[in-house]
Each structure stands twice: as structure tokens, then as C-alpha cells.
Amino acid sequence: MKEEHLLLLSDLKKLIKQVVLIDYTIIILGGNLMSTEQAIHTKGLCKSFGKNEVLRKCSLTVEKGTIYGFLGINGAGKTTMFKILTGLLTPTLGEVQVLGKDVTVQKADILRHIGSMIDVPVFYEHLSAKENLNIHLAYMGVKKADTETTLSKVGLQSVGNQPVSEFSLGMRQRLAIARAMVHQPKLLILDEPVNGLDPVGIHEMRDLFKSLVEKDGITILFSSHILSEVEHIADKIGIISNGAIVREMTLQELKKDNSFNLEEYFISIVKEGER
Structure with a gap:
């Protein structure tokens, strides 16, 4: 027994x-099918406005702590993708996860950790740069933040008390970047962030973006028509054409083929999609 x-x-x-x-x-x-190492993951993402299909089955993966260059000609779907990722638009079909959460379900939780710059930046023109940042912080529910340091990082430390109406295009662009990062987000989504900057400004922002990733562990997804700049800072690129992501590759993979630079590769892919 x-x-x-x-x-x-x-x-x-x-x-x-x-x-x-x-x-x-x-x-x-x-x-959750999204890896803990992914900041952004979309699968079969579609967006239509009436009969106009702007995004077609887009699958995009951005790893945490990297810089991802999102490339495409005007009207290809870049801005629509960015607006979906930041909860400004709702996808027609597909999955979209940011920082491990479903944007369509947990938008408020996600937006606290995202800094974005999409379309032409809009400010309170009669207010100073500092005041504009403080309004943004209040909107984000952040009680304390170092606006002085943030303005210094984008090269606006000496004009923080000036009204934005006196700012040049390049200064406004710098302020938009400052506003995106002042609440210390985990993820930056930037649409043409160096547009309007002179060569010195572009170089300074390049160093800033690299520092944010290397020192602060921030992830950056950005678009740019300045392909040489993308080649300088991106770890990975994605090319969107006619609403579909047609290529994703690391810069290392691109550089293995010495017959191509990024500009030549991008143009060849876009032309291929037009056939």
C-alpha cells in the first residue's frame, strides 16, 4: 500500500x-507578440480616407534604443503613419503597438512617453519659448522639468524669453524639437526635424539625437528628405512607396553593397515601385 x-x-x-x-x-x-526590445511594432496596418488607400498592409519594427530613418517621397504615407503611431488617427485595419501597448486601446498611457513633431509646428506666437514649453508640460501633466537645459540642448538658451513671433524658421524648428523632448519621453517621433536648419544646425541636431539614444536610451523614429543626414545617424531605414513599406534594412546591410549609397538606393526603390 x-x-x-x-x-x-x-x-x-x-x-x-x-x-x-x-x-x-x-x-x-x-x-503579447511584441518583443520587449521593440519600441514600435505594426502588422498589416492599413488606413483609408474614403476610397483613397493611404497605407497598405504596413509592417514596421523599431527596436528600442535605436534611430530609425523612415523614407518616402511626398504623399507616400509617412505623415499618416506617424499620426497613427501618436494616436492622432485610427487605423482602418491592422495592429499597432507602441512601447508594448495597443495605441487604439491605451492611447493616454502611451502618449505620456512619446515626444512628437508632426507637420508644421504651431506655437503661441505672443508667448516666449519658455512659456510655450511650460504650456506643453502642463498639457502633458508634468509638474517639474528643466526647460533651461532643454533649450540649451537645441541651441536656444539665449532666446528663451523672446516671443516666438520673432523666431526664424530654423529657430522654430529647434523649439519644436525642444517641445518634443522637454517631458523626457522614451520615444521621439519626428517628421522632417531638420527641415529649415542650416548646415551647422543640422550637425548640432545630429549630435543631439545620437546623444539622446546613447546616453538616455531614447528611441527615435524620424523622416527626412536629406538622405545624407539619414545615412549619418540611422541604425535602420524603412522605405515607404505608394502606401506600402517596400524595404527595411540596416545601414550596415546597405553598406555591404559598395555600389550603392543611400540616395541611389532610395531612388532605385522608388522608381521600381512606379513601374
Whole structure:
């Protein structure tokens, strides 16, 4: 009788172990499909305005702590993608996760950790740069932030008290970048961030973006028509053409083919999509 009990106990332990293993497997397979190392993940993303299909089955992956250059000609769908990622637009179909959460369900939680610059930046013209940043902080629910340091990072430390109406295009662009980062987000989504900057300004923003990633662990997704600049700072690129992401590759992969630079590669892909 005692031996039978021991056998039953042994069998029970084996059974429990098998159930735990099976349950563990189910948790892995049935859990969040987005890797903890991904800041952005979209799958089969579509967006239509009436009969106009702007995004077509777009699947995009941006790893945490990297700089991703999103390329495409005007009207290709870049800005629409950025607006979906920041909750400004709702996708027609597909999955979109940012920082491990579904944007369509948990938008408020996600937006606290995103800094964005989309379309032409709009400010309170009669207010100073500092005041504009403070209004943004209040909107984001952030009580304390170092606006002085943020303005210094974008080269506006000496004009923080000036009204924005006196700012040049390049200064406004710098202020838009400052506003995107002042609340210390985990992810920056920037649409043409160096547009309107002179060569010195472009170089300064390049160094800033690299520093934000390397020192602060921020992830950056940005678009730019200045392909030489993308080539300088991006870890990975994605090319969108006619609403579809037609290529994703690292800059290292591109550089393996010495016959191509980024500009030549981009033009060849766009022309291929037009055929």
C-alpha cells in the first residue's frame, strides 16, 4: 500500500510538471507578440480616407534604443503613419503597438512617453519659448522639468524669453524639437526635424539625437528628405512607396553593397515601385 502511494505521488509530480510546462508554453505563445526590445511594432496596418488607400498592409519594427530613418517621397504615407503611431488617427485595419501597448486601446498611457513633431509646428506666437514649453508640460501633466537645459540642448538658451513671433524658421524648428523632448519621453517621433536648419544646425541636431539614444536610451523614429543626414545617424531605414513599406534594412546591410549609397538606393526603390 505504501509503495502504491509513493508511485501515485511520483506520477502526480510528473503530471504537475507537465501541466506547468504546457501552461508556460501557452503563456509564451498566447502573450503579447511584441518583443520587449521593440519600441514600435505594426502588422498589416492599413488606413483609408474614403476610397483613397493611404497605407497598405504596413509592417514596421523599431527596436528600442535605436534611430530609425523612415523614407518616402511626398504623399507616400509617412505623415499618416506617424499620426497613427501618436494616436492622432485610427487605423482602418491592422495592429499597432507602441512601447508594448495597443495605441487604439491605451492611447493616454502611451502618449505620456512619446515626444512628437508632426507637420508644421504651431506655437503661441505672443508667448516666449519658455512659456510655450511650460504650456506643453502642463498639457502633458508634468509638474517639474528643466526647460533651461532643454533649450540649451537645441541651441536656444539665449532666446528663451523672446516671443516666438520673432523666431526664424530654423529657430522654430529647434523649439519644436525642444517641445518634443522637454517631458523626457522614451520615444521621439519626428517628421522632417531638420527641415529649415542650416548646415551647422543640422550637425548640432545630429549630435543631439545620437546623444539622446546613447546616453538616455531614447528611441527615435524620424523622416527626412536629406538622405545624407539619414545615412549619418540611422541604425535602420524603412522605405515607404505608394502606401506600402517596400524595404527595411540596416545601414550596415546597405553598406555591404559598395555600389550603392543611400540616395541611389532610395531612388532605385522608388522608381521600381512606379513601374
